[in-house]
Amino acid sequence: xxxxxxxxxxxxxxxxxxxxxxxxxxxxxxxxxxxxxxxxxxxxxxxxxxxxxxxxxxxxxxxxxxxxxxxxxxxxxxxxxxxxxxxxxxxxxxxxxxxxx
Amino acid sequence: xxxxxxxxxxxxxxxxxxxxxxxxxxxxxxxxxxxxxxxxxxxxxxxxxxxxxxxxxxxxxxxxxxxxxxxxxxxxxxxxxxxxxxxxxxxxxxxxxxxxxxxxxxxxxxxxxxxxxxxxxxxxxxxxxxxxxxxxxxxxxxxxxxxxxxxxxxxxxxxxxxxxxxxxxxxxxxxxxxxxxxxxxxxxxxxxxxxxxxxxxxxxxxxxxxxxxxxxxxxxxxxxxxxxxxxxxxxxxxxxxxxxxxxxxxxxxxxxxxxxxxxxxxxxxxxxxxxxxxxxxxxxxxxxxxxxxxxxxxxxxxxxxxxxxxxxxxxxxxxxxxxxxxxxxxxxxxxxxxxxxxxxxxxxxxxxxxxxxxxxxxxxxxxxxxxxxxxxxxxxxxxxxxxxxxxxxxxxxxxxxxxxxxxxxxxxxxxxxxxxxxxxxxxxxxxxxxxxxxxxxxxxxxxxxxxxxxxxxxxxxxxxxxxxxxxxxxxxxxxxxxxxxxxxxxxxxxxxxxxxxxxxxxxxxxxxxxxxxxxxxxxxxxxxxxxxxxxxxxxxxxxxxxxxxxxxxxxxxxxxxxxxxxxxxxxxxxxxxxxxxxxxxxxxxxxxxxxxxxxxxxxxxxxxxxxxxxxxxxxxxxxxxxxxxxxxxxxxxxxxxxxxxxxxxxxxxxxxxxxxxxxxxxxxxxxxxxxxxxxx
Numbered sequence: 001x002x003x004x005x006x007x008x009x010x011x012x013x014x015x016x017x018x019x020x021x022x023x024x025x026x027x028x029x030x031x032x033x034x035x036x037x038x039x040x041x042x043x044x045x046x047x048x049x050x051x052x053x054x055x056x057x058x059x060x061x062x063x064x065x066x067x068x069x070x071x072x073x074x075x076x077x078x079x080x081x082x083x084x085x086x087x088x089x090x091x092x093x094x095x096x097x098x099x100x101x
Numbered sequence: 102x103x104x105x106x107x108x109x110x111x112x113x114x115x116x117x118x119x120x121x122x123x124x125x126x127x128x129x130x131x132x133x134x135x136x137x138x139x140x141x142x143x144x145x146x147x148x149x150x151x152x153x154x155x156x157x158x159x160x161x162x163x164x165x166x167x168x169x170x171x172x173x174x175x176x177x178x179x180x181x182x183x184x185x186x187x188x189x190x191x192x193x194x195x196x197x198x199x200x201x202x203x204x205x206x207x208x209x210x211x212x213x214x215x216x217x218x219x220x221x222x223x224x225x226x227x228x229x230x231x232x233x234x235x236x237x238x239x240x241x242x243x244x245x246x247x248x249x250x251x252x253x254x255x256x257x258x259x260x261x262x263x264x265x266x267x268x269x270x271x272x273x274x275x276x277x278x279x280x281x282x283x284x285x286x287x288x289x290x291x292x293x294x295x296x297x298x299x300x301x302x303x304x305x306x307x308x309x310x311x312x313x314x315x316x317x318x319x320x321x322x323x324x325x326x327x328x329x330x331x332x333x334x335x336x337x338x339x340x341x342x343x344x345x346x347x348x349x350x351x352x353x354x355x356x357x358x359x360x361x362x363x364x365x366x367x368x369x370x371x372x373x374x375x376x377x378x379x380x381x382x383x384x385x386x387x388x389x390x391x392x393x394x395x396x397x398x399x400x401x402x403x404x405x406x407x408x409x410x411x412x413x414x415x416x417x418x419x420x421x422x423x424x425x426x427x428x429x430x431x432x433x434x435x436x437x438x439x440x441x442x443x444x445x446x447x448x449x450x451x452x453x454x455x456x457x458x459x460x461x462x463x464x465x466x467x468x469x470x471x472x473x474x475x476x477x478x479x480x481x482x483x484x485x486x487x488x489x490x491x492x493x494x495x496x497x498x499x500x501x502x503x504x505x506x507x508x509x510x511x512x513x514x515x516x517x518x519x520x521x522x523x524x525x526x527x528x529x530x531x532x533x534x535x536x537x538x539x540x541x542x543x544x545x546x547x548x549x550x551x552x553x554x555x556x557x558x559x560x561x562x563x564x565x566x567x568x569x570x571x572x573x574x575x576x577x578x579x580x581x582x583x584x585x586x587x588x589x590x591x592x593x594x595x596x597x598x599x600x601x602x603x604x605x606x607x608x609x610x611x612x613x614x615x616x617x618x619x620x621x622x623x624x625x626x627x628x629x630x631x632x633x634x635x636x637x638x639x640x641x642x643x644x645x646x647x648x649x650x651x652x653x654x655x656x657x658x659x660x661x662x663x664x665x666x667x668x669x670x671x672x673x674x675x676x677x678x679x680x681x682x683x684x685x686x687x688x689x690x691x692x693x694x695x696x697x698x699x700x701x702x703x704x705x706x707x708x709x710x711x712x713x714x715x716x717x718x719x720x721x722x723x724x725x726x727x728x729x730x731x732x733x734x735x736x737x738x739x740x741x742x743x744x745x746x747x748x749x750x751x752x753x754x755x756x757x758x759x760x761x762x763x764x765x766x767x768x769x770x771x772x773x774x775x776x777x778x779x780x781x
Contacts, residue, residue, distance in 0.1 A: 022760050097757030
């Protein structure tokens, strides 16, 4: 089995995610882009897992972990964004410079 | 009529070792010393503020002393216990306790007189400062004397000797708020120290020559005619006697004793009766055969009798012109100590110790009586007294008994002991080795008896007769002070009956145990001629005193100023001996020596100190200015400034914008990946 196509797909997906995180202004879309990056990682994990035919199927298991963590992250992240929106009537990340000096 | 016998070594006389009673006698000095520490640490928390401990310890000593006294009277006791403390070369240092006639007599005197004085002191010191402290020092005084008395060797004797000196210093200076009292305490201490040099030299000479510091061994060497000891005996004996002169205040080292009146009256009573001043006579008694044997200290004996005679006459004369009642008694003590020393010099061991024994009771009585008077009229001066017979009958009666006993009136205690001394001198002059000198001393002693009676008559008349000249309303003291007076008056009457030559010779047997008494001449019958002459001299003194001072107050004081041109100022200035010491010893030391010390201080020590200070300051300035300010501070500031500026510059990178941070992280990841690829 050839993993190259999977890796290319994952790299493309990851780059798309990075692009989205860096240029998108809406916090919800930033969150979605992060999910894209995580999906790229999952593809890599599953692809390598299948390629190496690991008896412990650790690649697939890690992919499941990542999914669970991503779900939790989205839950918490969305809640934070909703809260920020309620307080500021905006979810624009450019305006969120609370961590500034 | 003139029967004397000379005691040789008493070893052939049967004596017991005293059993348990003597073995436990180490408690006698230890109990007061323990009590002293207990008073120091717990005294103030006790209901009587430490007094009960002091009285308990003295009561113990008195009880033990009396039990030993009775046991010794029944069958003589000779015992010496010792524990080894240290070994230095071939010398063994021991802590010993002697139980024999001489020490038992001293235990009893110190215990009984001490107990009565301690009881009296509760009343006398009631409202005084440092009450508990006083009793701590007082107990130390008694305990130190007992250490001295129980000493079986000369090292322990020195320990007790110096402890007595320390305690007397503390007590004489008890009212240290007044500079004069301080000066008196220092004077007593220094005078004693001067004499102590003699004692220590004597102990070293004798101890090293014999190879042992035990009195036993020294006297055994004397008995065996040790030739090495014989060679140094004169100087060793003389040095020891100088030590004894200091403690027993013999002329010309007597100057401290009258000044010692600065202490509270109970201190004077104890010091003049049972402790301190008796130490010198006691030492002469312990070393008696040493001074008595030809080839050994026999030459010193001449010096001893001369010093004693000088003391008894000269100090007696000073007592005549004193106006302070305590000082009269102080000079009287000096005079009586002269008698004791004369007796030792005349080879009369029993007589000297017998006078010590009886004198302890009536002199303590006189001092406590004087204390009661002072307590009542708030003055030491006899010019503020007079007529107290009516106001203080109890004190008057006991004081009169004490005065008559001191004057040597038949049959009170002083008569027996003074007569024994006179008879001994007479024997020494006619049959002994004294010769013409002893005849001369006999005359001096009889004149001394006259003077004693004369000044005691003056004291009694000025204090208790005539009109009261002071202020306030004097009255007899509280029972706690009065009953000790009665007890001592009882002893002043009966103490003499323990040695009535020809009738009852108990005292001679009691103190004459073992070799300490070897060479003693003691009277076997009353020497009637001497007794009558002595009594007549005392009677004449009292008669002249009565003639001069009996009468109404106005002329009484007038007659007290009787003046014999040339003599009176001499007596008032105490023969200029104090001035001689001040001008001849203290002055030169204070003058050139003080100036030299001052010069050394100013120019040598100060310049060294200033030099060191200047170097330190320069060094300090360099360290501060050069090193600290310019070096270390600069580096520290530069580091701090750099960190601060870097922070200023970098703070603009923290924009708070999440996406910039992400970009930075991503960029960083790319750099890491690229770097990783290049390296591998």
